[in-house]
Amino acid sequence: NAGVTQTPKFQVLKTGQSMTLQCAQDMNHEYMSWYRQDPGMGLRLIHYSVGAGITDQGEVPNGYNVSRSTTEDFPLRLLSAAPSQTSVYFCASSYRRTGAYNEQFFGPGTRLTVL
Amino acid sequence: QQQVKQSPQSLIVQKGGISIINCAYENTAFDYFPWYQQFPGKGPALLIAIRPDVSEKKEGRFTISFNKSAKQFSLHIMDSQPGDSATYFCAASITPYNFNKFYFGSGTKLNVKP
Numbered sequence: 001n002a003g004v005t006q007t008p009k010f011q012v013l014k015t016g017q018s019m020t021l022q023c024a025q026d027m028n029h030e031y032m033s034w035y036r037q038d039p040g041m042g043l044r045l046i047h048y049s050v051g052a053g054i055t056d057q058g059e060v061p062n063g064y065n066v067s068r069s070t071t072e073d074f075p076l077r078l079l080s081a082a083p084s085q086t087s088v089y090f091c092a093s094s095y096r097r098t099g100a101y102n103e104q105f106f107g108p109g110t111r112l113t114v115l
Numbered sequence: 116q117q118q119v120k121q122s123p124q125s126l127i128v129q130k131g132g133i134s135i136i137n138c139a140y141e142n143t144a145f146d147y148f149p150w151y152q153q154f155p156g157k158g159p160a161l162l163i164a165i166r167p168d169v170s171e172k173k174e175g176r177f178t179i180s181f182n183k184s185a186k187q188f189s190l191h192i193m194d195s196q197p198g199d200s201a202t203y204f205c206a207a208s209i210t211p212y213n214f215n216k217f218y219f220g221s222g223t224k225l226n227v228k229p
Contacts, residue, residue: 004158031214040124042117042204042219043159050214058216090158094215102215103149106158 002026004107006091012113013081021076021110023091029105030096032074036060036087037109043090049074050096081114088112118142119207121220129228134192136223138205141186145207147215150179150190153202153222162203163190195227 007022025032033048035058045058047066055066063085065077074093078085089110094102121138128134138148149164165172165179165188172179178191192199205220 035219040221042119042121042221043217044219045216048214048216056214092158103161104217106160108156108158 004091004093004105006089006107006110008110009108010111012115013078014115015082017081018077018079019081021078021089021091021112023074023076023107024072025074025091025093025105026072027093027095027105028071029093030071031094031102032068033058033092033104034064034066034074034076035090035092036085037090038087046076046089078112081112083114086112086114117221118218119205119220121205121223123223124221125224125226127226127228128195130195130197132195132227134190134195134199134225134227136190136203136205136225137187138189138207138220139185139187140207140218142207142209143186144209145218147208148179148181148188149206149208149217150177151204151206151219153204155201159204192225195225197227197229200225200227 004025034046035043044060049055049068091107092104094104150162151159152162153159163174176193181188202222202224206217208215208217
């Protein structure tokens with residue numbers, strides 16, 4: 001198993017450009033989520049999905065879009081990048097166990113710089 | 116406004132010493148408290164977790180102490196080793212019906228000196 005994979009590892013954008021951060025998992029996890037990590041802020045939830053076709057907003061969703069057409073993939077789209085979106089982005093996945101606590105498996109991250 | 120407050124921001128410990136990282140929360144609905152370990156260039160990985168029906172959980176050299184009345188929990192690393200040097204995040208979550216949203220602390224960078 002490759003686990004959770006993310007591409008690209010690094011990306012530099014100019015203000016106003018768009019791009020998609022890719023995330024894939026091969027563990028057949030129902031739950032997937034996107035976090036951003038900023039110095040002194042920990043990880044903050046951007047968007048999440050509880051299954052194919054179902055997504056919802058987290059703490060900091062503005063400026064980001066997601067969709068989930070398959071169980072394996074959960075891309076994060078930046079429609080018009082802003083310097084405030086400079087961050088390290090992590091994708092995570094976990095099983096769905098109603099009423100239980102599921103270990104989240106994190107990808108290696110994408111470091112994004114917006115100039 | 117961060118729902119989980121973590122301290123210290125950084126910590127230097129000699130090899131063999133005890134590392135202690137503290138977290139506090141306000142939302143009494145939180146009922147699952149994991150700790151994550153993150154090495155440079157890697158994603159966070161679950162280290163140990165506790166539920167508030169116990170006051171302590173130990174796994175090897177890592178122990179979580181939980182004080183429900185004070186709304187505080189802490190991570191203790193006994194016999195700290197240079198390989199423990201990493202950033203540690205505490206987190207809190209509410210029993211999920213559908214999806215467990217985690218709220219993370221700001222992180223503690225631990226450096227264990229040889």
